[in-house]
Amino acid sequence: MAATNTFADLSALAQHLRTELEEKKFVLLYAYNGTGKTRLSMAFKDVGKHGEGEDATRDTLYFNAFTEDLFTWDNDLEGDSARVLKMNATSRFFVGLETMEMENRIRPFLHRYADFDFSIDYNDWTIHFSRDAQVGELIQAVDDIKVSRGEENLFIWCFFLAIVQLAMDGAEAYQWVKYIYIDDPITSLDEHNAIAVGSHLAQFLRRKDHAIKTIISSHHTLFFNVLWNELREIAHKKFAPHFLSHTRKTGEYHLSYTGDTPFFHHLTLLQEIWRAKEAGEIYTHHFNALRSLLEKSSIFHGHKKFTVCIKQQDDDQDDTLYGRLVNILSHGNYSFYDPVEMLPENKAHFEKILADFLEFYPFNPELMPATQEQETTP
Template sequence: MTSQSFDNLSVLATYLRQRLEQKKYILLFAYNGTGKTRLSMNFKMIGKVGNDEEEVRDTLYFNAFTEDLFSWDNDLDGGARRVLRMNTDSRFFSGLQELEMENRIRPLLRRYADFDFYIDYEQATVNFTREVRATSEHTETLEHIKVSRGEENIFIWCFFLAVAQLAVDEQEAYDWVDYIYIDDPISSLDDNNAIAVASHLAQLLKSGSGKIKTVISSHHHLFFNVMCNELGNAEKYFLSKEIGSYLLTDTGETPRYHHVALLKQLHGAAESGEIYTYHFNILRNILEKTATFHGFRNFSACIKQGSDDPDGILHARLVNVLSHGNYSLYEPQNMLPENKDYFRKILRDFMENYRFNPELFPAPTQESSNP
């Protein structure tokens, strides 16, 4: 793995733009506090030219500042008309009404949430609603509800996805977009929805003509792993902060340094019995990276051959089939007992064959073993 040092984030942002002259996607993994958000703003500022009246930009971005474009009006006097206000001074909201944003956002939001919304374009506000059961036979709609912080973040993410789709489709209102920069979109989602968000985002990006180049940064192991799989030809880096500089390490196709964290997650699932179909996606990812590292052409080479499967074909097919189902978007899908057994066997054999620190993976106890 090769590494490069950069004196500041502006120089690093310039380098990323240079790399995007040759690549469509760049994926960055970095821990919180490294400077991911500031890097995204430096990247954006490089493409910002001119004054307020004749300003030219080239980057559509999602980060903590995007979330700040929305703020709550809690109706402190009446306490009944709570709305989310949009800062329409931002170019992010260009031409919303003409583009029928509600119809674009709603199908995305329904993947993750059970509330609805309506946009008042004149007032630049969002009214959230939710249906609740009033009686055994009837429901009623609650207006102007205040959704949770997690639900608010999901709504803003879906809002951004709808705008990004317009840019990818080269709609006139967003034809200024040459780059999309996304920083940590899924901080409030669980692992199951992290897979769904990553998969859907990759599908959106790949649906375009290739005009728009994309940078995605994250501290979320699973999200980053899925993006690596979905955008296989992306350049992949680990960003770290050194004393007085920033270090960018090209991870290439070697296993991610955080594969141990993912193995701990799988080990914990196997121990608890809470094994879901998406765990096979994680297992396959680790097998593929291990195979690449050891020079094998297929992940099946990393599956131990047993007396019940001397060629390793059965278990390889199981991993292949169970890791290619539809990503569960709202509720994790539990596995059948026999598939759980296969999962445990493949994982256990892998960890025995490729030795890991046993202190990180305590042996199961009878009390903790679950079906």
Template sequence: MSIKIPDKISREEFNKLTNKKLNTPDFRQYISIIKENYKKPRGGTEYFLKEGLSEQVLIRLDYVFKRIGDRQFDSLEEIARYFRMLLDEKKYILLFAYNGTGKTRLSAEFKKLGQRLIEDTEEKTADTLYNNAFTEDLFYWDNDLENDTDRFLKLNSDSRFFVGLKELEMESRIRPFLHRYADFDFTIDYDHYRICFYRDAAISGINERIENIKISRGEENIFIWCFFLAVVQLVVDHEESYRWVQYIYIDDPISSLDDNNVIAVASHLSSLICDHDIKVVVSSHHTLFYNVLCNEIHKPEQLFLQRNAKNEEYILKDTSKTPFFHHVALLKELKKASDSGELYTYHFNILRNILEKTASFHGYRHFSSCLRRESDENSLVYTRIVNLLSHGNYSIFEPKEMVEENKEYFSTILINFLEDYKFNQNIFEAEQMQEKNR
């Protein structure tokens, strides 16, 4: 692990650090470790790092300086170690990153840090339940190429992910999740670790069951996601088979979903993991999914992961109080929706979130300060409209399209905001180009 901490700090910077930067509710706990390990000689103008400090103290100091300043890392393993220390203080980490940055590899590094080899049995213990591209590989198709009739999805029986399937009656646990999103059904052959799918359909006015269907890739993704949610439910319910889980790590679970389903998945996930003692990391490149999680989860650590192409370093940036790249991308989505006229009530939730971040960035206490004041009456109306239509209910299962009058209000508020708070167009273009290049 690369430790990067200053050997000395000027008196002015030390006072600024301990009296201002660290004097906040989130960082106040770090004041003591800084004061204990940096000392100023009598009459000196600089504070020096004490000699002979243990590796444990140096690692803790490195963590503190990363937590409060520039978060630069040499490797994904180093970020994974940082996340594990951060989760001693926080319950949730939300990570936004473009495809190709290293999200899936980061989840693998995080999982690997929690594995321990039992010498007597050569078995590995683990502490992380994860959902990523590797999870999807635990499910694979047997398409009955010879007869093209007996198709089923096979499960990797060697994985701890499938511990105690039959005893836990996983069918009854998965089905309530699946029926939120899909119209097909399934049966599990517990003895042979395989799943068959079927769908009820009306044929010539008669309801019939079509057996052994091959579901689409999008439906398969939904099924695997619902399987994972059922396991998460077992974890938060402290089921004995999953008591080994200390962390849940979820990487980009929303492939092949339209925006309405993305909102449903994000909101449903938030309700499932909140108010439990399990630590959770969620990473995504999907701006809408990330934004809903930021709104729904209480006080998460919100981070943006970048990679410096010149020196191969990784950079983590805090996005909790500033309008950053995912907000820029969201503005593009809102503008596109406004131009097309396809506006749903949840778009007001997204707009309000961006207004609040912008107000905080500019030092205002309320989002209404970022609404154009064409007149006192109009400003009051706009504030009431945003308050009324961003009440936190996304109508996730029956998304409601705005009425025409509210569409006009939305478009006016958005256009005024984009004109009054001009984001650099190069940022829009850079974000778009980076996404394409990934």
């Protein structure tokens, strides 16, 4: 049974996490909405804050709902044409950024997920978005657009990653950063983007040329599982995953070590993969989802490698062909806003791996979503 520690309030819990990070490099927290994850991130930040005003010192760079609130929309209600995202220039979050060429730092992150562009005006601290669109027979840039809520969240997230990269690089403006606290960065994202963001975040944080420690908290089970798998491989003994809960009657907080078994979120993932296969809409990013499914299943059955869930072929005595294929095709730099259909040969491999998996692990067929043809057949 997992050991559980109890804390009287969030300040005591925040201090405990700082103590734990003296030995660990990553702490991963799962908690239901309403538990207090955002308040915990602020309590953790407050423990490391000393002094007031311009003389105040701090040690935590954080991403949470308060970070997102530093960006607000001016929708140009009078002209209804020049819509911009405004930055709160008084926040220390943005100190010194006008000299950092932030556009060039943000774009490599943003273009992993989105098909729009942007520019930053440091005179009035606004961000202008644009997107290429078909106008007659020509492709033209449409300026000052309002992006969707999901795209806005992705942009702010990529803005934050660019600042984290500056801190990791030892930029003078961010040498105060000893800890990074990330709370639920994937609001308004679908399952596939949860996988993409989680996997990319883990790979991004794996750099070893800095001493910054990281806490990540989330209520999203799939995102938690992806990070659990990735960080366990990267950090091993330097990684601590926990389940956080709260007793309202006493006000106490409980931290349970999740050990070697993450939360299981395989059924939703399997349904998404099955739906794509049945509809004939298999895209390159579906190999990410397939690998995640194989990993979760292998962990559930007590194995360390996902390749145990891949059927060995008669002509592959070393049992490596499909394992390598999944490895290679699940690490591509794929955009989820501009999906690319899988090549026929790779699609055949994908369908065979999935079919063999379902033959070996006979999930209840009633769990599989019906195809559109099945749904409309009287």
